[in-house]
Amino acid sequence: MTTLNLASPVHLQIQTIFGVRSQLDSCLFFCDEHTVIYPAGNQFILANVETKGQRIFRCIELEHIDCIIVHSNAAIIAIVASGMNPDKENTTISFYDLHTTIGKRKRMFELRDTSMTITSMAFSHDAKHLAILDCGNREYTLSLWLWQKSRLAASIKLGQTEGVTVLSQVLFHPSDNNLLSIIGRRFCRFIRHLDGNLRIQSSSAKLDQYDFISHAWYDSNRFIAGTSNGHVCVLFNGDVQTEIDVVEFRERSIPPIQRAVSINSSLGKSISRSGFYPNQQENLDTLRSTGEEVTSISVVNKGFFCLVGGKRLCLFSKIADSWDFAKAREYVIPSNEIGTARSSTISYLSSSQILHDKQQQQQQPLNNTHSMWKVVVSPKEEHVLVLTNKQQIYSVSDMAKDQSAESKEPFLLELIFNSYHQLSIRGLDIAIQKPLFISSGDDHTVRLWNYETNTIEQMKIYNEPVYAITMHPSGHQIVVAFASKVSLMNVLIDGFATVKEYPIHAAHQVKFSNGGHLFAVIDANIIQIMSPVYLKVIHRLNHGQTVKKILWTKNDLALYSQSSNYFVIWDLENQKKIFELKPTYRLDGGFIADREDKIVYLASDDGFIRAFHNGQLNHEAQLPQDDKPSCLEIYPSNGALLCGTHRGSIYVLKTPLAKILTGIFHYLAHSARITQIVVAFHEALIISCCEDGILMLWETHIKSSTKSEDWTSVVLHNKARFIHLSQTIEALQIEEHELKRNQEYRLHQMETTYLADLQRRTDMSVNERRHHENLIEHQIIEKENEQKDFEIKYADLQEKYENEKQRIEEEDRENLGRELQKEGDLIRLAQKIMEDNESRLKSTIEASENEIRDIAEYFTGKIRETENELTALRKKTRQALESNEIEKKNLETDVDDEQLKIKLEFEMERRHLIETNAKLQKQFKETHEYQAHILNVKQAEQEATAQTVKKRIQDNVLRVQGMSEEISSLKNEINERKQTITEKVDRINDLELKNQELEKFQYVLKYKIDELTRLIKPREQEIERMRNQLLEMASEREKKENELSRNRFHNVEQKRTLHAVDTQVEHERQKRKEYDNAMRRIKNDILVHFADINDPKRVKNAVAYLYEKHVQNDNVKNIYITADVSGGLSEEILAQDRQRLFLERTTSDLKRKLNSDLHTTKANRMRIMNENALLLQA
Template sequence: MTTLNAASPVHLQIQTIFGVRSQLDSSLFFSDEHTVIYPAGNQFILANVETKGQRIFRCSELEHIDCIIVHSNAAIVAVVASGMNADKQNTIISFYDLHTTLGKRKRMFELRDGPMTITSMAFSHDAKYLAILECGNREYTLSLWLWQKSRLAASVKLSQVEGVTVLSQVLFHPNDNNLLSIIGRRYCRFIRHLDGNLRIQSSSAKLDQYDFISHAWYDSSRFIAGTSNGHVCVLFNGDVQTEIDVIENRDRPITTIPRTISTNSSLGKSIGRSGFNTSQQENLDTSRVTGEEVTSISIVNKGFFCLIGGKRLCLFSKIADSWDFAKTREYIVPSSEIGAARSSTISSSIQSQNSNDKQPLNNNHSMWKVVVSPKEEHVLVLTSKQQIYSVSDMTRDQSAESIEPFPLELIFNAFHQSSIRGLDIAVQKPFFISSGDDHTIRLWNYETNTIEQMKLYNEPVYAITMHPSGHQIVVAFASKVALMNVLIDGFATVKEYPIHAAHQVKFSNGGHLFAVIDANIIQIISPVYLKVIHRFNHGQTVRQILWTKNDLALYSQSSNYFVTWNLQNQKKIFELKPSYRLDGGFVADREDKIVYLASDDGLIRAFNYGQLNHEVKLPQDDKPSCLQIFPSNEALICGTQRGSIYIIKTPLTKASTSIFHYLAHSAKITQIVVAFHEALIISSCEDGILMLWETHVKSSTKSEDWTPVVLHNKARFIHLSQTIEALQNEEQELKRNQEYRLHQIETTYVADLQRRTDMSLNERQHHENIIERQLIEKEKEQRDFEAKYADLKEKFENERQRIEEEDRENIGRELQKEGDLIRLAQKIMEDNESRLKATMEASENEIRDIAEYFTGKIRETENELVALRKKSRLAIDSNEIEKKNLEADVDDEQLKIKLEFENERRRLIETNAKLQKEFKETHEYQVHILNLKQAEQETSAQTVKKRIQDNVLRVQGMSEEISSLKNEINERKQTINEKLDRISDLELKNQELEKFQYVLNYKIEELTRLIQPREQEIERMRNQLLEMASEREKKETELSRNRFHNVEQKRTLHAVNTQVEYEHQKRKEYDNALRRIKNDILAHFADVSDPKSVKNAVAHLYEKHVQNDNVKSIYTTADISGAVSEEIQAQDRQRLFLERTTSDLKRKLNSDLHATKANRMRIMNENALLLQELNNLRQELKVVRGRIQDYEVAKKTFDERSVHSIDALVQTLNADAGNYVVRHRDSELIKEVQKNQQEILHLRQHLSRVQAGYSPLSTNTNVNDDTANISILKLV
């Protein structure tokens, strides 16, 4: 930062940079295992590839940079800059520290004056020396510097005398800092540093056909070099030991000297040409750029990476015990940077576009350099479109060869690939949006430093603006202006306006309007009503527009015209037409009182209500490109053409104005935006780089309360993605289960294989018989066809010759007749024309004579009339009547003459018309005769043509028939060939199936031998389970029968109880009746002395008791008391009998219920034990199936080991049987089987004790477990 005055109102500090500096093909290096360094603008970025964090330091030399080089172990970066001093052409090298004090300059020295270009630079392994290869005046100079002392250790010139034409790269030996290797066209030498001199070691190697452009040391004795024609050579002591052709499908091989050549088309890891600047070499031949050159080589463990033509990155792995290399991986740059981005927040809407919506700038997307981290955990690639990609599969097995190329992945965000035109920031969300010449729109989050959304279009994007809420954007394309909604997964178009090439759009501060520049027209559009509200005619092409803070006015600026518009009355408030050009932009203060205008002369002028107040000029003759102001009115922000940012304190005064200079970009700054809280500034440039600046302003009010709601709920989408992931896992589990079931089903269908094999053999035999018959028929039909074809051909030739002769004769005769008729018609036409011409000439002469005659007559008459008029003029007073008579006579004579002339003229016209009519009739008659003759000739010609056409059609039909017969023959040949191929394929498959059948039979026999005893045990247990089920059914039948009997007994008991109750009721009635009778007798017969009262009492008792139906049966016998006592005794006896019977039935029922319950519990216990045993058997079956799978794996192993014979199979099985794992598993299975047998024996003993009626042994089975009972019942 350069400060021109001390007091700074705003302090800027770079927070994040998005992008890589362009036009530097070797600007990516690793400073440690996880940190990569690269330039962006006038800054160096140290980015962590794991955490994506950035550390940034400024470098003033980057403004004039030529090349850079980094030593990762010493953490030193060397920057080469030229032309920093305007007075002389000098080259300066600066060294910066990357670890202890980040960005501290440790050393700087000047190389020399003069037009020299640095071709290559290299550090020694201990960072003691720095080798520089320079080119100037068609000569190369190699210099060795002790850079820590800024001292030249040694130098040597390499000219054409030593065979030098074009040199490419210099490198130090990986272990010896006094040995250097240098390569070029037909040149490869070692240079030794001894006693302060550089000595070129001689070499006898013949390198006339090699054009080396890159190399890297593989070990201490060999290095790998790449050529311009797509070859990689392994050189030992300067001689080519192995040559690898990395270009696949080369048309013709390159003739080389006899040596070991690898034919594998492979590539590897590349080390960039450190500080290599080929475009500045004076003697670089353009023929070296062939698209096949190996531009970069990097060494990895047991292999190397290399770049081929900038389009492919290939990995070569070393073949054991040789110096040949084989290609194991190939990587390419993906066609779309969206597909390569690993961030899940980037929009994938590009997938839904049409297939012709391709990346417009990816046609020339090439890789410049590949770098490898010191421990080879990361491999990064720098491309020509300012993107950094990574190789994502470094942890995989690199030995397996892959055919399809792997796409590279973006390690950081997807940066802009070219100039950024549009930039805007939201108010209610931490978003800002950018657009550029790469046809993309990118929505960034400046809190997380990530891309939220990105979309690619197939037409240029000129400008963009964002609604303050962050929910809408307006995009200006080449053919339209689109209003879009910002969704959670893309941009949705709301309305499109047919405005072409609008170079700026701008939302108002309230967001209720937006302005669009349409050439010299400014259109004000409402995003609510989706229609144009106002139109203003600026008069010139508008370059920039700006809203006032209250959105009631609008500023517009062209090259030399500035206007302030009032939106209410649509009139101009203020206009300015300066003599200078307004190319640097403008900005207004918070109160819209002062407007700051920047011009192309480097001045920034302040206008207060249209009056010029003050002006300030930028230092160093820098020209402004854009202006911005802090909302607090504390400072102006000015972006310049050189990429610098100036902070200018406001208001401008006549005294010296405080100006603060910041090194920012390396190209013209296109846009600068300030966040509403003034804590963030974003700048963009033509180099495609975005810089986020953190500000320190006292009045800044940063708010972290962002709007939590977007158009869609993001949390719902996150939960949905988690649900989808869970469902995918469940799907994978179901797929594994399905695969296991399919594997089981596959074993079931093995038996069907033999049947199908037999069917295929029978079908093959059948097809062979059919083919033989078809061959015989084909030969017979071929002979018949050839005979018929020969006859038809002969007939056709004869007929064709005859028709041609007849046609020639007829055509000759017709042509002769036609010539005679044409000559006759011409003669008649000539005669008629001559007659007509003569008649017309005669009529014309006659008319001419008559006209002359009458003209003379009229002239004479006129003369006489003149004379008479003279005479009459003399006697006009005396004789008026005579004058009138004479005038009447003259008029009559004139009329008579005119009538005669008209009659004669009419007669001549009629005569002429009659002659024309006769000539026309004669001519039409002759033409009619000629037409009839011509029609006859055409009819005959059509007949001839029809016959010729019929013959041609007949010939074509015969040709088509011949071609169809040939096609049929070809089809039959093809069918026969296909059947023969099918037969051969079936034979091969049959042989493979026979081999596989033998192995499977052996395995099936082994498995059958192992499974058979278990199947027998399962069958025995199944039979036992069936017997127990039948016994349970019998018990249930008996239990149901007992239940039915108990129901009958209960019904009988109920009837007996009812009868007893009835008898008890009757007895109670009898007792009551006797009690009433006794009471009545006692009451009425108390006094028996009165006979009358006794009589009345007897009558009353008779009436009361004898006539009553309820007690009528009591008096049926003479002895009432005796009958009642006998009936009561009988009832008592019956009641006692029934009670005893009922108690016996209840006791029997209880005993039956207890027995049934005991039987049921015993069956349930037995079923539980059988279920447990069945589960054990299932586990054993599962183990057996596992062994089947193991045998399947063993089968694959046999196939991999090429085991096809019985002896090899037995040896392999014996080898696997001696394996510890197999023996351990077999011992476990044996123990489990013994345990199961003991359990079965215990269950049998338990079952026998239960059947014998003894108390069962104590078991762990819970008889009251309803769930187990239900399971057992279901199983039974």
Template sequence: MTSVVAQAHFIFGLRTGVRNNLCFFDEQSVVFPCGNSCVCYNSVQRCQRFIPGSEKSQGMRALAISANRRYLAVSECGEKATITVFDLQHEQGRKRKVLTAGDMLVEEFVCMAFSPDSKYLIGQTGGPEWMLIFWLWEKQKVLATVKTGNSNNSVTQVSFNPYNNMQLCVSGTGVFKLFRYSEGALKQSSFPKVESINFLCHTWMTEERVIAGTDTGRLLVFESGDLRREINMASKAVQEQPDSNSLHRQVELKKIIDTDVDEGPNVPRITAILSYSKGFACSLGSGTVCLFEKNEEDSYRRSKDIRIPPDPYSNELTPAECQEIDTMCISPAEETLAISTDRGQLYSFSLSSLEINKEEHIHFEFLSQPFHSKSITGLSVCIRKPLVATSSLDHSVRIWNYDTKVLELYKEFQEEAYSVALHPTGLFILVGFSDKLRLMNLLIDDIRTFKEFTVRGCRECAFSHGGHMFAAVNGNVIHIYSVTYFENILNLKGHNGKIRGIEWSLDDSRLVSCGMDGAVYEWNTQTGKRESESVLKSCSYTDVAFSSDCKTILAVGTDLTLKEIQDCQVLREVPADEVAHTAVAVSHSGRVVFTGTSSGTIRAIKYPLPIQKEWIMYQAHCGPITKMVITFDDQFLFTVSEDGCLLMWKVIDKDGRGLKSSRQIIHTEEILVTKSDLEEKTQNMLELKMRLEELQMENEYQLRLKDMSYNEKMKELSEKFTQQIESLKTTQQIMKTEMEKQEREHQKSSAELTVKNSKDLKDLELSYSQKLIVEHERYQDLQQKNLRMQEDYEKQLKDAEERKVQSLQELTQRYEARLQEKTQLLVQCQEEAQQQSREFKEIIKQVEEDEERKIHDIQIKYEKKLHTEKEINTNLKGETGLMTQKFYSLQRQIDDRCTDINKLKQERQRLLGLIRSLESDIEDLKRQISGHEKTSQDKDKTISGLKKKNQELEKLKFVLDFQLNDLKKQTEPQQDDIAEKKERIHQLEEELVQIDQSNTQLKLAVSDLRLKLRTRDKEMHKEMQKVKDLETHLQRLKADLHNCVGFIQEPRKLKDSVQMIYARYVPQTDGAEKSSVDEDIQRAFGRHRDHLERTVTSLKTRLAKSAEEHEKVYVKIMKENVSLITEINELRKELRLVRTQVKDYKAQLATFKKSNKSRPNSENGPKKETKHEDAE
């Protein structure tokens, strides 16, 4: 096992195609699937926690988070689908339980949901079963199952009632059902007729109300499982009142169901819906989320629309705001709304700022960073900066900073980017496109092209470690260019198939390459020769790398092995266990080799390579790994895949510490800025400074005016308030006197009341004492009466008991006698009943037989009718299904055609240029085709002639010998002509070399003239800069004069300011001398300029004449060359024809000789043949 391991550190990307692929864990953290793992991302701290998927999984299908935000359920498909429940409060996301469908063979769970108390879990299986399974998940116990759909009615979402653990909702295409768990089974509690409606999502609003969204952009309200009404999306205030008349309501519901089929093709789909405390949010078409707020008991108001912002750097035909929203989720405190889209992007919006923000157009923001939406094709790192570059089939190139986990730069292009390479300094980037290879500058806010190379479809490119060269692959050829001169230094040819991987050695003296032809070549970059080679035609290599000491080569391919090659021999092979390696990377310390596989896993193998299968495997991506690279200091490993994700691994030892590297790299912070951009910015800054000074002056003037006006207002207000204070003081004194009077009166009235109340109290006490005495006497009398009554009732009870005993004895005797009589009667009745039952059974049998015959006849009759009706019904259903399918397919086709038309219109302009360039190629090809047709016609004629000659061979046997001799004599002068023509071509080539030398001399003269022109341009630029400086000088003088106007009423200040202006702008030297000197300089400059212009025009005319003469000579030589080549080609054709004819004649002679030998009577034949042979 290896002493070095890799730990997943950070990932850029989102896995699409997973149901409910975004959930909030807390206010700052979200959970989403990426690669073959689930990621818990903290947006404030910018850190991630990984929950890896299972090893034998074929992919995730759905996520679900519990109501208490503690448990996460992940469904994975395979031979037997599973649902794994993780504990999110545990640091590593501890696995709690693994749930299966029991004995049922289920390939996938389409969607899931936790109950409100997080004890139960429901999972919806896929087709063809479409079973809903209800678990008590902590005990892994299946409580109930029920079939919810079929092949025509698929299910897209399941959910629990948030107010009831035992009630569920299921929705899909033509499916909307409510189930209740009772008595150990799931029972359907509603049967709405919604076969024609395609439900995409739903949410619970109250204990009985569910709102569902359809693919035609409609919101339907269900109450207690029945379809009640539709929310009008166009209106801002939505009133939902129940209908008074049931008949009217049925008509309205029929309209709702019918209109779902009649909707137009451009109606936006509602793909996600979410309820919260204030109302609900739903997606309306592509890139838009509508917020609905609850006003009263049954009304909703459409309050705000939040849109995905347009991408300013995008060149795509379909803009960023046209993304379809897959999932919506809201944070536990309802502060943040987050969404995921079908292009693998994550956005968020702060709901707390919704009331403050009063703008019409509100936009989402990226939750993390803008990710790739398609397969990543290229990956590269640099040395001097912590940057990673990726290229993708989504037409974009992105530059990531792995220290800050931020996307530094990205740009989208018209063509797909196949490969990418970062310069070691991190200031330049090389990108391979379908038409060209472009070298670009990495500016502060842009990726700008400054050189293009004619290398088409470059799938691999790489800078040398020194940065002075780069290699680019074009099919089976490697081109090496100089970075300083941009010249093609070498072309490395030798591969027979496409090249899939290249790498430079550390000293840049060698280059290793591998291809689909099964060859691994080591090239010398100085001479262009092959130093070593290893060819294995049964293996198609996918990637190659040097070892840390550059002595051996490591290669991976389709033969499921990792090979170590040295001196044209394979030293070691490590088998891969049924999974092909697709990429390889070697650490610079030489301790570990990392390989990527076609299943998306990563393997860390100890180096030197072990004899046995020893490695550590990590779950990484959900698609084949396309590229992988290790940073120069061995701290990080980067992997990219066809799933569009960039995964960053921390390379550590087994103790958890980073690898110690002898290479200490200090990252630079310098960036490239063009001179024109800098000049524009400085000019803008100067203009803004001037504007700022003007605004300051204006503001000061207005502040003075405002101070004056406010001072006046303050005086007025102070006077008013002093008057009010005085009036209030007088009113206060009056109120005090009135209060004193009222207090005196209150004291008098309170004293009188106390006297009255004391008298009343004494009277009441006397009256109540007399009443108490009377009541006490009454109580004693009643008590004596009660005692007497008790004694009487006790005597009566005793008498009643004695009577009861006597009556019971008498009754028992009577009933015993009656019982004996009844038993005898019962026996008789039983015998009679048995006889009657026998008789009745016989009668019933006869009646049943008669009735069965009648029923059978009626059943046959009605079964025939039912069969015919069912056939008619199935035919009609099939026709309606076909019509609906045709309608939906036509709608989709119309949408696709509309988008295609827009795309084609935009692509038309791009293709016109290609068509023009290709027209010339077509003309050349047509000429070639016409030549080929002529040759094919000649061949057909010769074939027909030969067939005729074959029939007459026996007659023309002796004539053929003479023809052969004649043909040999004819070919001899033709060969002499060919030799003469070759000598003529050699002479013409020498003349061409002389012309090329004269051409190069002319080019050197032109380059000298261009250098002179550049110097003149620089001088002109300096003069323009002087003019700009004078203009700014003038503007400042105007501004200072404008400031002087403010002191026009104050002479002293005006004089001081004028003196200041004079001292600042008037120079102390003698002005007359300076002006005269300037005039002399200008005259000399003018004369020099005129002289140079004349020389330039004369040189241009000379150059044009020499170019014309050169072209005429070149055209003449080319014409002669063409005529000579055509003559040579014709002579070669004639030679081939003659040779083929000679061979045919020889073969015919041989066959003829054999036939003559076989004849016994022909004696002269052999003698003649020998003569002919001698003649030959």
């Protein structure tokens, strides 16, 4: 802030700023882990992303800013500005501290004595060096500064001789201050600072084929660079190690040839530059039309963020044991362009626009392209923020959330702060009875703000421009001027509801009266006065020229209107002009009147502010620095003027005005033309807005104030009556407050007693529950021990079974060997005896098949018996579970909600035991099935062996037809096979014995289940006892509720008493009204006969008539009641009566709302007590 005098009548201090300065695409930085800095107007904001708090410091360089950069670790900000000195065009750089003394300038020096265009800036890792890349006369200059000493260390010029066409960015090595990297179109080089000179190091010729626009160092050996055609390259020692195509589903006319050292990316689109044909190397520049350029890169742990085409934010993660990166996430801006703004409401009008609206939109098009400018990451990578071209700041809030491989939907970014205006703000107004103010702008939005919580209460988007807006003093209604209509709306809890629409096109200002009973609308050169109560036009005033601004007087009986060169004061009662002014200068800076409506201040385009008193020019003052005013506002307490200018500054002017500059005080505020300034009713807050879409909330401090007791402007007559009424209301409120305090004290006593009893019973219930839990835990431990014993025994049995199985297999192999040896002998003998023994062999084969069939039937019967036993066991278990479910349902119908919770927990434990038992049964079943499967396998093996033998015998039959003498040897073979079958039968008997042992284990498990069932019965008895205890508690609760009902009845009686008092007050008020009507009638009669005061005869007749009418007839009561007092009364008196009735209805509404709030509060209190009781019982 710069002032010309220290004795300012009003000291302004910025409290909160809503918005981000536009036209700066790289102005968002992190100062520390939780604080972000960005410019807004001519201030810097240090905002905490967690608490949403703001710290603000002013910076004069922001008026001429070219570029900024912040070093997070050193907490230093560098600002480059041009044109700071009005005498010459120079470029300066300033350094400010952001850590200890926020906003303190540490150093400032001149970079060049002429203007320069900054392309890129970079701090070294220790913040001692600053590299600046500027462009001028088709040539780039890279300068290396020791900024702490204000000394230029080295510089180098880069032009076409070095192969430079367009450069984009310069960065320092992450650990070496003397090594820099610089990129651009077909240019990527390392520059070494050595002996006071900058030397360009050579690099691979392949890098000259890329159009680099952004890059970031990944480690000390590699950096990541993005191109204009949607590729990200990982460069190692000056060569491309990995290339990633971030454009999905890109169509290529010529397929690339795979390079040997190339590594495929996550998208499968890694491209080798050597893979292009020679005649296709120049096609890289032609791919820029895709709009998928990589504009910003930020490195994080094991990956990096990059902005693709301003539409997508992609997170790439490094693949282990390689230098390839896979796309892990993708983020986009929400389609509704407001993200997750708190309490935001979006609505689009359904009516189609007319041709005039389309022409308006063509003249002032709304930019719907929402693109991301920059991505920043906090030092510890806890927060990731994105700055967009519509002055919004988004955050990545779901970093820990996993994305499924099948999901292809991108994540949505969320607003970290409020949703700000995106274009110029045209309308601004503030309520009196609520901490609310409303704004509208060229972004087609209407936003309702709360200046106490600094949040948006409501927001609505329309499909046509919003030209002006005003708010009712109560904050319950607004009037919005669109391009095709003017709408009167009610402010609801969830949006704005339209009450009536007026066909008025392009109304550039609307204004509610101070009392709120009227509002004025500008319709070209006509001013229409409308009533929000009757919803009709009351007056129409013809200004004669296109009206730019209107203003109501303090008593709402007159209206000010202003055009470019014509100013008028209107009397609304007779719709005539009280005063008019036609100056020779243009009135483009607005106007304002003092609190007594005696002095009017007019601002013109020549920079003068003139004060007119009774139509005569009194004083005038000119703004310094050739600044032009854009709007005026007055501070009611001391009459100080607040003037907003085209440059965005705010001037505070002492009144009366003077030509010298001692009474003008300057505040740096916005960076664009200020459109409106409003002052809150309590005068502790001032709000300003500008064409840059920024809202500023100013806190005011006054050293000396002449503010007197001010009456609300809606009170238009009979001040004493309303003083008495307010005193009566205060007395009734005091009495009501005392009754309320007594009732609250009794309720507090009852609540304390009830809570103590509830706590005692809760402690008893908790102790008993803990005891039950300990018993259940002990039983679970015992069950686990038994389970372990069973597993050990089962393991032993399984081991024995495996050993026995191995022994049997070895015996089978030995028998098979012997059989094969004998088979060879049989083959030699069978050739001789084949013919004679064919019939005998067939009978032998049939006998063998019969024996095998008998064995199969025997084992099948055994398996069926086992399955029947398992089925019976499952049926018993199912019956037990059904009985438990029936018992559970009976218990659920008997106990209340808290007992149900305890019962459900116990049932969960029992269900756990049942499930464990089911698992054991399942294991037992699996054991049985496994053994049966083994038997089936063995039977199948035997059948396969029999089939093999049968086949071999059939073969032998063909060969041994003539060997009848060897029948005896075949009989011996059959006997041996019978012995083998006998051994198998013995083995089956052994398995049956083991099956019996398993049945014994099943019996033991059944015994354990019975024992657990026996232990459940005492628990059920305990549950029954607790249920009885809960019933007793319920009865006590009913007693408490009965007592509360009696207290409520007592409250109802007290309210009836209060209602009787209100009725009496209303009766007295009606009686007073009747007396007033009678007095008006008498006064009107006297006024009628006063004209005949010079004629004695008429005077005598008039006195006799008045005596007969008002005294002799004694008809006062009839006059009070039945006389038509409306006749002869003026319109002003009738308006006063209507205003009084309006205030009485408002008072009754407030009382009714107070009673409803009391009932709601009591109901909420009882609900909270019940919920606390339920939680304590749980």
